[in-house]
Amino acid sequence: MSILKKIAFQGEPGANSHEACRTYFPDYEAVPCATFEEAFEAIKTGACQLGMIPIENSIAGRVADVHHLLPASGLKIVGERFKPIRFQLMANKGVTLDQVKIACSMPIALSQCRHSLKKLGLAHESAGDTAGAAKALALKPDPTRAAVAPALAAEIYGLDILARDIEDARNNTTRFLVMTADKTPEPPPFTHRCVTSFVFKVRNLPAALYKALGGFATNGVNMTKLESYMEGGHFTATFFYAEVDGRPEDRSLALAFDELKFFSEKFEILGVYPADPFRDRV
Numbered sequence: 001m002s003i004l005k006k007i008a009f010q011g012e013p014g015a016n017s018h019e020a021c022r023t024y025f026p027d028y029e030a031v032p033c034a035t036f037e038e039a040f041e042a043i044k045t046g047a048c049q050l051g052m053i054p055i056e057n058s059i060a061g062r063v064a065d066v067h068h069l070l071p072a073s074g075l076k077i078v079g080e081r082f083k084p085i086r087f088q089l090m091a092n093k094g095v096t097l098d099q100v101k102i103a104c105s106m107p108i109a110l111s112q113c114r115h116s117l118k119k120l121g122l123a124h125e126s127a128g129d130t131a132g133a134a135k136a137l138a139l140k141p142d143p144t145r146a147a148v149a150p151a152l153a154a155e156i157y158g159l160d161i162l163a164r165d166i167e168d169a170r171n172n173t174t175r176f177l178v179m180t181a182d183k184t185p186e187p188p189p190f191t192h193r194c195v196t197s198f199v200f201k202v203r204n205l206p207a208a209l210y211k212a213l214g215g216f217a218t219n220g221v222n223m224t225k226l227e228s229y230m231e232g233g234h235f236t237a238t239f240f241y242a243e244v245d246g247r248p249e250d251r252s253l254a255l256a257f258d259e260l261k262f263f264s265e266k267f268e269i270l271g272v273y274p275a276d277p278f279r280d281r282v
Contacts, residue, residue, distance in 0.1 A: 014153030077271025215259030
């Protein structure tokens with residue numbers, strides 16, 4: 001008998017990450033984790049074969065916790081998935097929209113629906129999680145309250161959707177990274193366009209970052225992301241996370257990495273994975 005594979009996500013059942021797991025890995029059992037640290041640990045220990053981890057949102061920006069955990073996680077990136085974010089206003093069974101006075105959800109979700117909620121005349125109340133707000137409402141019914149959460153949460157917690165797709169921006173999209181504990185994951189086919197993610201720390205030299213990145217320009221490598229971090233509580237920006245188009249075997253990227261390594265005291269590739277087709281639609 002085959003063992004059911006599992007994929008970890010952070011949040012309550014019914015969260016956007018849960019929806020992403022269902023959409024892209026329907027054959028895996030989605031396992032909720034209270035924190036990102038717990039999700040990473042579930043992948044590292046083998047309790048889950050994969051993880052679906054949000055890294056950035058087109059409206060809210062990067063997920064800071066993930067960026068700080070990622071370099072030291074020991075995990076590898078094997079894929080990326082883009083998910084359009086759709087929020088639903090949901091309430092207990094039988095409740096009508098005119099009865100609702102307060103909308104509950106996590107602050108980011110409320111801010112992304114603020115114009116729609118204002119038109120509906122609803123006050124806001126913060127919760128720790130979108131799906132968590134739906135769960136709390138199911139456990140303690142109240143006709144004056146509604147939750148702002150993904151449609152899956154209404155299905156799981158037996159709530160009625162009163163207003164659909166209330167997000168203010170239709171281009172609201174979250175990018176997820178698919179993570180594994182496999183140190184040497186199978187490389188993507190050479191027929192696929194690829195993304196390479198890596199971290200590096202420049203040496204303490206004048207213009208070190210400028211020199212380290214020069215090879216990407218001279219070799220025509222497209223860098224799509226570069227972000228700096230404080231390391232060890234010091235107010236210095238010498239540690240970086242970056243993403244580029246291509247794979248390390250490409251001559252142009254290999255040459256760029258050689259130059260980067262010369263001016264860096266730390267360099268690690270976190271993953272080489274197929275670019276999601278969503279990139280071609282934006």
